[in-house]
Amino acid sequence: MSEHFKQLAAERAAEDVKSGMRLGIGTGSTAEHFVRALAVKVSEGLQVVGVPTSERTHALCVELGVPMTTLDNEPELDLTVDGADELDAHLSLIKGGGGALLREKIVAAASKEMVVIADSSKAVSRLGAFPLPIEVVPFGLEATRRSVLSVLSKLELPDVLHLREKDGQAFVTDGGHVILDAHLEDIPDARELAMELTAIPGVVDHGLFIDLATRAYVAGEDGVAEILPETAA
Numbered sequence: 001m002s003e004h005f006k007q008l009a010a011e012r013a014a015e016d017v018k019s020g021m022r023l024g025i026g027t028g029s030t031a032e033h034f035v036r037a038l039a040v041k042v043s044e045g046l047q048v049v050g051v052p053t054s055e056r057t058h059a060l061c062v063e064l065g066v067p068m069t070t071l072d073n074e075p076e077l078d079l080t081v082d083g084a085d086e087l088d089a090h091l092s093l094i095k096g097g098g099g100a101l102l103r104e105k106i107v108a109a110a111s112k113e114m115v116v117i118a119d120s121s122k123a124v125s126r127l128g129a130f131p132l133p134i135e136v137v138p139f140g141l142e143a144t145r146r147s148v149l150s151v152l153s154k155l156e157l158p159d160v161l162h163l164r165e166k167d168g169q170a171f172v173t174d175g176g177h178v179i180l181d182a183h184l185e186d187i188p189d190a191r192e193l194a195m196e197l198t199a200i201p202g203v204v205d206h207g208l209f210i211d212l213a214t215r216a217y218v219a220g221e222d223g224v225a226e227i228l229p230e231t232a233a
């Protein structure tokens with residue numbers, strides 16, 4: 001069922017795409033529904049160019065004939081459409097379950113608008129149940145891991161960090177980095193944690209997306225809801 005809701009949210013976002021737009025194109029199963037909906041519109045004559053946020057999305061765009069460009073050619077984008085692992089009422093997000101958080105954040109930051117597409121299971125009152133991906137440089141991994149643990153301890157968060165693996169090896173991102181997944185259960189102050197993590201040498205980025213999403217389409221039993229960010233207290 002959640003696959004159907006992902007598709008509904010993606011199709012709603014595709015309706016916002018107009019000819020001439022420069023798009024950021026996200027990564028993951030929900031974003032793939034968006035690529036498929038976009039490809040149909042392109043085959044009907046819609047003229048757009050997209051910057052894919054991962055090699056996986058790039059391959060799908062090639063397969064489906066969605067025209068692509070690079071962020072170097074188009075450093076300012078009109079609209080990015082991407083999925084999320086969690087979103088709260090302020091449209092703060094956890095992303096990176098698919099490991100593409102770095103390119104996703106660069107592309108979202110280069111866009112005038114970022115639309116999040118999700119099934120309703122992703123909407124939470126507070127972020128943190130989904131493990132927070134922290135992308136780190138392989139050089140000095142143990143030292144960086146200790147620095148991350150010390151930030152978690154300072155903020156009184158659980159010190160559970162797992163190096164992400166794939167097929168028994170460390171998972172390597174498109175940028176050649178590795179990922180530490182932080183099992184925090186609950187993040188009382190996402191902004192503070194984001195700032196602390198960003199300041200650690202060796203941390204390339206993390207999956208907290210704050211003040212980037214401008215709108216979300218969340219699909220569930222009652223249809224597709226449009227969500228605008230609540231102003232933070």
Ligand SMILES: O=C(CO)[C@H](O)[C@H](O)COP(=O)(O)O
Nearest residue numbers: 028029030083096097098100
């Ligand atoms: O951040 C992401 C990839 O890095 C994805 O957007 C996130 O993991 C959601 O994936 P899905 O749409 O498959 O549930």
